[in-house]
Amino acid sequence: MSSDTVFLALQNTEDARPIVESIVADNPLATVTQYPAMVKIDAPGRLVVRRQSVESRLGRSWDLQEIHLSMISISGNIEETDDYFALERA
């Protein structure tokens, strides 16, 4: 891993599963590591969660701020709009 890695850690729950799947689909360089009760996703430089990707897996509309229910920790600078939530290095 390089020193510009960002990460997002989510609880290992049903709510978080479609978010993890979306991240994997939308971030080809992301690495997913499973820990007890937790999943940690690392990516070089930037990692993005797209609302539409999550909605297509959930089958309902999804507010990006619902991610607060599953989030354990983050590293990186946040960029958030109505359509995506990104972590990135400056």
Next chain:
Amino acid sequence: MAAGKRLGIKEKYNWMTKDLTWDFSYRKPSEIYPLLEFEGIKIEDWSKWEDPFRLTMDAYWKYQGEKERKLYAVIDAFAQNNGHLGITDARYVNAVKLFMTGVSPLEYAAHRGFAMAGRAFAGVGAQVSCQMQSIDELRHAQTQIHTISHYNKYFNGLHDPFHMHDRVWYLSVPKSYFDDAVSAGPFEFVTAISFSFEYVLTNLLFMPFMSGAAYNGDMATVTFGFSAQSDESRHMTLGLEVVKFMLEQHPDNVPIVQRWIDKWFWRGYRLLSLVAAMMDYMLPKRVMSWKEGWEMYFEHNGAALFKDLSRYGIRMPKHWEVTVAEKEHLSHEVWATLYNFTHAADFHTWIPEKEELDWLSEKYPNTFDRYYRPRFEYWREQQKAGRRFYNPTLPQLCQTCQIPMLFVETSDPTLIAYRTSQYQGNKYHFCSDGCKDVFDHEPEKYVQAWLPPHQIYQGNCGGATIPDVLGYYHFNVGRDNGEYLDSEDHTNWLRWKGQVKAAA
């Protein structure tokens, strides 16, 4: 705004956070915000403050309510299913005891601290972020008390955590840390807690430790831990935001912020040495070693963070190299000290079983067999021969971090590190260059430290003997303290699991 149209996230933040402020007409700003200037921080324009999450109060209550419902469903299920019988081993509960007496009271202190900081800041974005965090921290204290109260029905040592927090010798480490932060100004407080502690360091408390709780069958603790940590992402963001905001507002702020980062990184790192012992010694099933955790969350991740901040002229915190040099020693030194003094502690200690010693040898190939394993094996032999070792004296503490002088020179791990400073004719003692630096910059603050051994010798802690002091602490002597293998917790655990206690 068109009627019926749903507000976008930026619009909503503008209407429901930024628009909540007003201008003052008959009082000067300095009368309303009297704590803003004495730390030397210069703010030109509070409206430049931007909360990256843009969480508004309505969404805050909605999501926090949802988190609480999920958490309490787990707590109820845990209690109804005798969840305490599903943990890997009763030794694990001692980590919960240390958490309840050492960390949960800090959550309450943080609730008060952020209420203070929110009142002190002049910008509405910062006020609302601090208000949310203040409420979060109160929630954390409450949910931890509710969760852990189940264990209080079955295990010793959980009956009076807040009383103990204010008095017990090793709990003066976390207590003095937070008192130090809360008695600083609002900008230093937020740099200390939100940035240095939460952003740079708490991943080590909540991620491997809570994941460890899950691994050890403690669904109650992992759920409050991750529920708290979900708020922590927001707190970390506040920490990073406040630091970037100060750095962007005025170049004169840069050296002040750097000094706070140096100080609070070191203070926080020393506090986490208790977590190092919890990770390596108190979890019967381990997720990762302290060394691996430090590499992942500080060396790797912290380096990326400070690389980001270098464009503002901020460098890595002073003495960070020492933390790397110490990573193969820290947990073993702390555990050995807790083992020595566990007759005066509110939890039990033990020598790890053979497979656990093997795990430590494997994880710490450069140090464990050479410096620590022989000592632990010797103590095990002594204990088997009926001479369980307890250290009868009181330890000398570091004037700054209040940890006993237990850290070694990284250049020679057979030597304990000692540093001293003179101030107004008195000599003060420190465990490290980091703690000495903190003292030397603000000696008038740290000479006031309430050091438990000094207070005991002065007669301020219940009396002159150890039983008097333990009574003052509200310990049930013989039940809460001492060797795990001799404890009522151990006997009860074997009985509940249908096992027989092995002959000593």
